[in-house]
Amino acid sequence: MEKTICELFAGVGGFRVGLERADSNWNTVWANQWEPGKKVQYAFDCYIKHYGNREIYVNQDIALIDKNTIPDHNLLVGGFPCQDYSVARTGAKGIEGKKGVLWWQIRDTLEAKKPKFVLLENVDRLLKSPSNQRGRDFSVILACFNDLGYSVEWRVINAADYGFAQRRRRTFIFACKNDTNYYKSIKKENLKDVIHKKGFFINKFNILNKNEGNEYDFKYKDILDVSDNYKIDFKNAGIMKNGKIYTEEVIRSRNKAYYIKSDYSKG
Secondary structure, eight states, X not given: OOOEEEEESOTTTHHHHHHHHHOTTOEEEEEEXXXXXXXXXXXXXXXXXXXXXXXXXEOSOGGGSOGGGSOOOSEEEEEOOOOOOOEEEOGGGOEEEXXXXXHHHHHHHHHHHOOSEEEEEEEGGGGGOSTTSTTHHHHHHHHHHHHTTEEEEEEXXXXXXXXXXXXXXXXXXXXXXXXXXXXXXXXXSOHHHIIIIISSSTTTSOBOSOOOOEEEEOOOSSHHHHHHXXXXXXXXXXXXXXXXXXXXXXXXOOSSOOOOOOSGGGO
């Protein structure tokens, strides 16, 4: 598989930095960064300062971009805002997401380009929002992935647990197309075993096999049905595949020591 990346909501290129440090063969074929309502685009200026001012790095509202014009890629990455993901039926237009919510730009890109893998980042409260219907917003996201033929694993990761001097809890979402070799490797695995033994996160983020989670049948008529009726108590880890959701409150293993990284020792 070609290691090609599309970076949405790129900021200053955080995902790109991590991927290229992990493997220099990763190639970013397209990136978009736009800060609405700002005359000066500081993040984009920083991005092109590091990576060059190229046509494939686009400083334009993603909603105005024809997703079919984005180059083909095998990995889509991005950190998108946590907003209200409610949807509504709009007559002949079918079902639409709330205007201005950037998740739908990701969803449209997935539909147009069909990347094999997706890695996204959001705040930890995404799993619990909104307050009057806990879990609805994340259920909408999972349903979108499900309808497009993806399976999804997620994990809330706190940077402070892994040696960084910052308590920064973020929900990371990994999705794979259901025709990939990776999916075939986990297709028949028990849902809990994917999280604890076979999944995307377990190799680097060890956890204790201590708690029991909850399993849900993920059945719905359409996205509007999910938006109107779904309420799931999502925990800090979970998976969706084969029409099932499993979620569990995991605890980081303390078998490995992590030290705060600094350059203070150099004087």
